[in-house]
Amino acid sequence: MSAFHDDDMLVCRCEEVTVGEIKEAIRQGARDVTGIKRRTRAGMGLCQGRTCERLVQQILRQELGTVPEEIGASTPRPPVRPITFGTLAGGDSE
């Protein structure tokens, strides 16, 4: 069914990573969420993967047939929510 030829469909909206790019990363050897993240930047944008992590995990499971424990989750890094450099530096946010 045409709707399921989905290689150009976006998965990570923040970094504009498509299904095709994630499948390509798997062909290149990515085996878990972190591997996909390193190769494609999926999950490295504004939302830090809160939206796309599940979708990336699903594609990995479909393509590789592995268990969730092997696919894992991405490593959270601070800041876990977007903040301005001004706040981070402790100065005026203006």
Place this chain on the structure above:
Amino acid sequence: MIKKEVVVIGGGPSGLAAAIEAAQRGAEVLVVDSNLKAGGQLFKQIHKFFGSSAHRSGTRGIDIGTELLEEAEKYGVEIWLNSVAIGLFQEKKIAVERGLDVEDKKLEIIEAEKIVIASGASENAVRFKGWTLPGVMGAGAAQTMINVNRVLPGERILMIGSGNVGLIVSYQLMQAGADVVALVEAAPKIGGYGVHASKITRAGVPIYTKHTVIEARGDKRVEEAVICELDEKWQPVAGTEKTLKVDTIAIAAGLKPLVELAVMHGCECIFDPLLGGWVPLHDKNMESTYPGIYVVGDIAGIEEANTALEEGKLAGIAIAEALDYISSEEAKKLKDETWERLKGLRMGPFGEKRMLAKEQLLAAAEAAKGSAEEHQIAASAGA
């Protein structure tokens, strides 16, 4: 650096319950909440809750929220609103982007003796052609729009998912004046309670089981949705497509625990689909594998507001005990009562599965603790 005795991250039902329990026994408690008003999802819950009278059935979420805020104030719980925990560092240090009275924000580092992570959950996305078009949103987001912001997300709505969230939000969208065109459910059966589903079917809204959405179409936003039937292997059946005129597609496909802060501080997690995916291990005090860090509510496994409240209480009591505000006998009595209520809530076809999942999680936490102690013994024996 600011020092606090107890910091609760997230002021939803579980976080507020933990704060109230600890504060009423003498602890100094700060709650950090990212919204302009604490209460989490409670102020969106305009319907009455289920359960026995001990569990506040027949009470609306909004009223429970108001009661909790009053209690928190009564016991002197400090609440930072519009403030977001952006990191959790060793040793129990929390970085908070604190919202000030003006629109300004300030970064504060707080060192806490005890931390309760009550960060809740985020909505799962579903991927289909056109899913990034404006007009596709989480069902929870749609509920926030109607019940908190009083804005209708659209006129004609397709709901994806027939669990309780999908059913309740559909009904509330109808009450708010939207036309819910249909609900689709990939499973062969409706996911949520029959009493919620019948409110929808009585209003003449179809619930298509064994169906999914395969495409959202539109120029600048959703104008149409294509749904189709699924076969036994969950694959779309060609020729069964239906095109629906809708401007909004709301997705109620479950929630994911927001575990980032717990993981960042080294709390061990396990994967359990019944609990929503990766969840931190915790013991019967709701304490994670990292001493002094507690996890309560949806982050400790997706459940409901009433179980979240009880989990929060457990952590609050355990913290009051650990900080010597109450005796261990008194704490035991209070915790036993709370566990009894929790067991009462985890009954029936929905609750029982989660009860089993939680028991497995508790056992895994025990095992993790055991192996950590063995390591310690081995290390000290080696030294």
